[in-house]
Amino acid sequence: MATTSRSTKRADAARNIERALDAAITCLSQRPNATMAEIAKEAGIGRVTLYAHFASRAELLEAVVTRVIEAGERTLSGIDLDGDPRGALTRLITGSWQLVDQARSIIAAAEGEIPPERMRALHGSPAARVEALIARGRQEGSIRADMPATWQVAVLHQILHGAGAEVAAGRLEPNEAPGLIITTVNAILDPH
Amino acid sequence: MATTSRSTKRADAARNIERALDAAITCLSQRPNATMAEIAKEAGIGRVTLYAHFASRAELLEAVVTRVIEAGERTLSGIDLDGDPRGALTRLITGSWQLVDQARSIIAAAEGEIPPERMRALHGSPAARVEALIARGRQEGSIRADMPATWQVAVLHQILHGAGAEVAAGRLEPNEAPGLIITTVNAILDPH
Structure with a gap:
């Protein structure tokens, strides 16, 4: 009993x-x-x-960050990143742009309350996937290589965050976001 | 005496x-x-x-925000925005991208401590200039009109913020930022 x-x-x-x-x-x-x-x-x-x-609230925030990282990893690891890097990037964006928006809220909440290395983990692994695809695309010639790769990663990141903010502000329909993000990212990465 | x-x-x-x-x-x-x-x-x-x-600290922050807005306005109002909107946008970005970075720090400091209408004023007038140029470019055909103008304004804003963050992180030289921003913005706005 x-x-x-x-x-x-x-x-x-x-x-x-x-x-x-x-x-x-x-x-x-x-x-x-x-x-x-x-x-x-x-x-x-x-x-x-x-x-x-x-x-404490900090302990709860820490657990929330862990959960968001784990859920993000599960989603991201299910996306096929083989083959043409541009196609893979499109699949990655379609499958994950909402994670960025959720992460954005959690980052705002956790900023300053949980250790920076935990915060970096929120970004590290998703960013590494994008970096690898961009590096491959630059090498194969399907992504322009006349601007720094770090800049291309940063801009992609900013565009995903911007889409989240536009949806939150009611200026963008959630179902229109992935198409618009992909069109914009393609315009930036197309070889010139 | x-x-x-x-x-x-x-x-x-x-x-x-x-x-x-x-x-x-x-x-x-x-x-x-x-x-x-x-x-x-x-x-x-x-x-x-x-x-x-x-x-109080809030009163000081309020005065700081006012000063940043005024300094920004002085810089922006000195930029010639007539003629070809794409050229005007290039002049606007070259002359003002650092203001965005400074505003970013002040916004982070002032968030939640000064009234939202003051915060909106930080963005309102610069954003209005960009909006007007983008509207004119779309009308004249020098800026693509197959994505929402609000999205183009948002992405431009995000790119400026991203450049500030990249410079702050030491991944981008301040003197390389304007050229990179303009190349990126051109890629996004070019008629397709």
Whole structure:
């Protein structure tokens, strides 16, 4: 009986942690300054329960960042990046531009509250994929090589962030974003 | 004698205010969280003197934003925007891309501390210039019109911000930035 009760307790705890993380992502996406009380309310759990799992807001933010990185990795690793780098870049953008927008909210919330190396991890792996594709395209001649590759990566990154901001501001329909991003990125990368 | 002393005092006060604003821009550009004590030190004035002119950090930030807007307006209003819109856009970017970078630091510092309508003023007038040029270019056929004008303005804005970030990160030489920005913007706006 004690075992059953312990495993029930564990299941409850796991469910509450899941709820708390989902609620944190929802709240922080809307208001980067969302409080622990607001997150607990959104999660439908008590503040005491929330603090039992996350001793501080910084600890919760750290867990949120980890979850966003992991979810992003799962999405990105499912995208086929072989073959023509331009085609691969199109698939990468189509499959992942919304991750950038979500990451943007979480970065705004976590800035200054979690260690810089964790923040870099948010960007590092997705950026490495883009860098590899751009390097391959430049080598094969399908991407212009008369501007720095670091600049091309930076501009692509800025365009994805810009699309997120335009959608958030209601000036761009989410379903129009990928096509517009790809047209714009193609214009920038086309050999000249 | 009383008049002379009053005018000397006024001149001292004006000089201290100038120093405080210059120091605030320097400090906040490096660390958006710079304190009043750090700013006073950078200005070479006492904290009491700083507080005599700016009752709070928010009041100082407000004055900094006003100064940045005014300096930006002076620079922008000196740029000839007549004639071919593509040429005018090139002149506008060459003459003003560094303002965007400075504004970026100040926005980071002031976010949440000064009223949103003041923040909008930081962007409003420069953005209006770009919008007018893009509208004219689309009408005349020198700028592609198969993507939303709002998107073109947003992307241009993102590219300017990206250039500032790349320079700050040491990946781009300041003197290479304008040429690279213009090449990139041209690739995006060229009729297709």
